[in-house]
Amino acid sequence: MDAADVYVVSSRDNRGGLVVRVGIPLADVYLEFLGGRCRPNTVLAAAYDLKVFFTVVARPPDQVRPADVLAFITAQRTGRGGDRALQPVALADEPGGVSAATVRRRLSIVSGFFAFLQARGDVAANPVPRGLPTRRERSRPGQGVPLVRAVRRLPRILSPAQVDALAAALRTHRDRAMVAAMVLGGLRRCEVLGLRLEDLRVAERRVFIAEGKGGRQRLIPVSGRFFAAVAAYLDTERPPGSERVFVVLKGPRRGQPLSARGMEEILSAARRRAGLDHATCHELRHTCLTRLREAGMALEAVQAQAGHASIESTRIYLT
Numbered sequence: 001m002d003a004a005d006v007y008v009v010s011s012r013d014n015r016g017g018l019v020v021r022v023g024i025p026l027a028d029v030y031l032e033f034l035g036g037r038c039r040p041n042t043v044l045a046a047a048y049d050l051k052v053f054f055t056v057v058a059r060p061p062d063q064v065r066p067a068d069v070l071a072f073i074t075a076q077r078t079g080r081g082g083d084r085a086l087q088p089v090a091l092a093d094e095p096g097g098v099s100a101a102t103v104r105r106r107l108s109i110v111s112g113f114f115a116f117l118q119a120r121g122d123v124a125a126n127p128v129p130r131g132l133p134t135r136r137e138r139s140r141p142g143q144g145v146p147l148v149r150a151v152r153r154l155p156r157i158l159s160p161a162q163v164d165a166l167a168a169a170l171r172t173h174r175d176r177a178m179v180a181a182m183v184l185g186g187l188r189r190c191e192v193l194g195l196r197l198e199d200l201r202v203a204e205r206r207v208f209i210a211e212g213k214g215g216r217q218r219l220i221p222v223s224g225r226f227f228a229a230v231a232a233y234l235d236t237e238r239p240p241g242s243e244r245v246f247v248v249l250k251g252p253r254r255g256q257p258l259s260a261r262g263m264e265e266i267l268s269a270a271r272r273r274a275g276l277d278h279a280t281c282h283e284l285r286h287t288c289l290t291r292l293r294e295a296g297m298a299l300e301a302v303q304a305q306a307g308h309a310s311i312e313s314t315r316i317y318l319t
Contacts, residue, residue: 020047024054026061026122030113039190039211041260049109052076061117064127069110073147076103104148155286155316158183158279163287169274173233175266178246180229181207182284185222186292186305188213189281193258195245202227212307220305293317 020031020043027050034043054061056075057068079097111128118126129147158166163183170176181187181195191209199208201219205227209218230245238247241255246263248256263281271279285306293302303314 020044022047022051022054024050024061026117027054027113030116033116041190046109046113049106050113053106053110061114062123064114066127066129069107069128070147073103073107076106077148100148107147155290156278156283157287157290158276158283162274162276162279165274166270166276166279169270170266171270172249173229173237174246174249175270177226177229177233178263179267179270179284180226181222182281183288184226185220186285186288188285188307189260189263191307192281193244193246193260193263196243197245198243200227200230200245202231209307214309216307216309218304218307220307289314289317 020035021028022031027047031043031047031050034046038046053072056072057064059068077097077100107128111126114123114126114128117123167176167179170179178192181192182189185207187207187209191212194209194211195207196210199210201208205221205224206219207222207226209220212218237249239249239255241247242257244257246258248254248258248262267279267281271277289302289306292305293299297305299311299314299318302317303311306314308314
């Protein structure tokens, strides 16, 4: 299999569903399986990670061995092929290696892919090692060294002055409402874009998240300032035609749901006008959750607000 044969193609089926392909038959079957249980962006991300893996390893799935996976890790971290069986890793957007967190994510996707193949009987075993063995392995199984040890970083947040500057740089009530949902409610970008009109519990000052990460639902309180921005947007700007709260205001897609790319463009332009060097959607969410913890909210309550499946994900806000 030549590296040039590995690519990602997305299209829509007859029912409007997303179809993602990477040109590797077994991987395409797996992506179709993921399409029935994950968000489109998750499927696209998995497709890209599988593309990277098979571009680097340059073997069909049934010929991948643990040694190939370990060499892939080295190639990803160093930015160059470390084994004669590997193709160079010089992808256009990754010239000098990638972060440990990115490698961990890619290994997770690859491991899930091979677990799927193993369940189907396409491969005898999952070639992704669970960890490197140590001298204690016999007495304490499962206590091996992780393949990739990632640094647990503190979330980057915005100061109150930066939040005010960003808000002042936003040009529409819609944009102010979207930012408020993240910085006052801790919503993820996909959760903001997925909000429906029926999800707004105005009288309760709560928002229903119908499709959170992992398919989990939650009902969370959000500041009245968010609902005031939404009310101004609904009264003066929003065109009819969609059940989604946040839609395109102008152009040929007017009235259609706003896309993730559209939201990023809005935020990027506002950052430039405000003179900020950072203010991503994820940082706005982190800012909210950090401020809630600083205000004395119990960790379990922060977990519920954030929609974390495990409280271990919320412990980062203890520092």
